[in-house]
Amino acid sequence: MIWVLFSLGFWAAAWALNVRLSHSDLVKSRAGALVVPAIFGVTLLVVWEGVVRGLNVPGVILPPPSAIGARIAVELPTLWADFRQTFLKGALSGYVLGCGAAFLTAIAIDRSPFLQRGLLPVGNFVAALPIVGIAPIMVMWFGFDWHSKAAVVVVMVFFPVLVNTVSGLAATDSMQRDLMATYSASYWQTLFKLRLPAAMPFIFNGLKIATTLALIGAIVAEFFGSPIVGMGFRITAEVGRLGLDMVWAEIAVAALAGSAFYGLVALIEKRMTFWHPSQRN
Amino acid sequence: MSRILPIVTVLLVIVCLWYVAAVKLNAAWVYDQAARAETPAPGFSELVGLTMNQERPVLPTPHQVGVELVKSTLGMQVSSKKSLVYHGWVTISATLLGFLIGTTAGILLAVGIIHNKAMDLSVMPWAIASQTIPILAIAPMIIVVLNSMGIQGLIPKAIISAFLSFFPVLVGMVKGLRSPDQMQLDLLATYSASKAQTFWKLRLPSSMPYLFTSLKVGIAASLVGAIVGELPTGAVAGLGARLLSGSYYGQTVQIWAALFAAALVAAALVAIVGLIEKRTLKRMGMAR
Structure with missing residues (x-):
């Protein structure tokens, strides 16, 4: 009981602190804007730990964060192997292939308005479909190893990137294109000097959406069959053995990998589209 | 009309590619069967026919999927476990x-x-x-x-x-x-x-x-x-x-x-x- 009371007290104290902080001038600084959510996150962890300990929640239902942390520390080699299998081999190779293919397709259909008018609605439609469902088919075609996961990821990221790239290539206005025409710039010169740079914010939007999809695709595809390594495999296997602390450890790794991947793409975006209004504060 | 025509064209192209892929992917099984029965490998026109309606194809053809879809929605009792x-x-x-x-x-x-x-x-x-x-x-x-x-x-x-x-x-x-x-x-x-x-x-x-x-x-x-x-x-x-x-x-x-x-x-x-x-x-x- 003392644990529950402690965590409730901690919650109240942290909340009061956050209310104070959010009305002070500190939040206007960059560090302050990080402190408030960090306090909130820590509070969640403390309350989780306190409630699990105080109410004696069994570990097969919800392990406390400390147990998960201990498990992460012990199982680092396994987690790294799973991460390599699912993220580096499956998700990343699929992401590069899928985004590359989508980008090239967008360039290829760029000269044909007819194809664009046909492909855009189809692509928009397909982007809303539950594409993860193709996972069993890909596992059948490409086997249990990471190739099938990469194939699922390719299909999943293809359409969002395609649709965004095509609409990005249409983002220049006629004044700018006329200017290039007065320079008697060729199609390729206009493409590389004007239209691709102007399309970058759109392309990066698609690439950012695709980061999350890639990780989801790679993990869910492992639910349909995988070698005995990989994040999706480990999650299903440990759920079956009721080793929930290991499941949470994998989820923590997946969350970290997802945010880091997204953050990396966002960072590259910031570097490459520094001229765009959304990047200049 | 000017909006529908491109979409229909793209869809048609996809269906055609699908059929071509189905013939290509399912051909291996046909050749395998022919080799086992020790009959000569089928010619192209025969091959196309044999790849269209296999029971467990690598890639089912669009019409197979369509037939299965209709059969398992309209063709049986809604309460059936196969519906x-x-x-x-x-x-x-x-x-x-x-x-x-x-x-x-x-x-x-x-x-x-x-x-x-x-x-x-x-x-x-x-x-x-x-x-x-x-x-x-x-x-x-x-x-x-x-x-x-x-x-x-x-x-x-x-x-x-x-x-x-x-x-x-x-x-x-x-x-x-x-x-x-x-x-x-x-x-x-x-x-x-x-x-x-x-x-x-x-x-x-x-x-x-x-x-x-x-x-x-x-x-x-x-x-x-x-x-x-x-x-x-x-x-x-x-x-x-x-x-x-x-x-x-x-x-x-x-x-x-x-x-x-x-x-x-x-x-x-x-x-x-x-x-x-x-x-x-x-x-x-x-x-x-």
Whole structure:
């Protein structure tokens, strides 16, 4: 009981602190804007730990964060192997292939308005479909190893990137294109000097959406069959053995990998589209 | 007409490519059979015929998928365990329940966030960061943990769906409720409108376009959640179960039929939300 009371007290104290902080001038600084959510996150962890300990929640239902942390520390080699299998081999190779293919397709259909008018609605439609469902088919075609996961990821990221790239290539206005025409710039010169740079914010939007999809695709595809390594495999296997602390450890790794991947793409975006209004504060 | 023609062309091209791929992928089995029967390998025209209607093709042809789809929806009792209508309904009911929970929670939290600065600063960064996390990975755990607590069937799947639709709705709604500009807020302040009045008469109406955009994202995500939620329990019921049992027994036609059924359901759900959006925005004078 003392644990529950402690965590409730901690919650109240942290909340009061956050209310104070959010009305002070500190939040206007960059560090302050990080402190408030960090306090909130820590509070969640403390309350989780306190409630699990105080109410004696069994570990097969919800392990406390400390147990998960201990498990992460012990199982680092396994987690790294799973991460390599699912993220580096499956998700990343699929992401590069899928985004590359989508980008090239967008360039290829760029000269044909007819194809664009046909492909855009189809692509928009397909982007809303539950594409993860193709996972069993890909596992059948490409086997249990990471190739099938990469194939699922390719299909999943293809359409969002395609649709965004095509609409990005249409983002220049006629004044700018006329200017290039007065320079008697060729199609390729206009493409590389004007239209691709102007399309970058759109392309990066698609690439950012695709980061999350890639990780989801790679993990869910492992639910349909995988070698005995990989994040999706480990999650299903440990759920079956009721080793929930290991499941949470994998989820923590997946969350970290997802945010880091997204953050990396966002960072590259910031570097490459520094001229765009959304990047200049 | 000028809009439909390109789409039809693209779809036709896809179907043609599909047939070509089917012939190519299924040919191996035909050659294999011929070699076993020690008959000469079939010529091209014969080969095409033999690849069109295999029982367990590597890639089923479009017409096989279509026939299976019609047979398993219209061709049998709705209550039958083989009927896609039955399995589809299992998935849709979980999707809708989860969508309802997730949307309600998302909207309520968004209302709290715009009225409370501390909540905004604490929760919002996490809500945005959570969109980069593969939440779907927790699906097996939720199913099994709730199962061990004696909760089965609809609720665990609905919880996963709710999780997936919650965050897009939350982020979209916060953006929408903040969309009135200072001028409009000032006007209501000169009317000495209360916070509640500002909310009901200005913030809520102007958030509608944002709400519907995120509802469309949310309902598609909910469906994915429900389908994936059907995987860990083994192939019991639902479209996800059809996918899984198809992959267990090598029934490729069944997988493709379930996949297309899922696509149709997704399209229908998004279209319904889109229709409501159109009607609502028109009634509110915001149609674009």
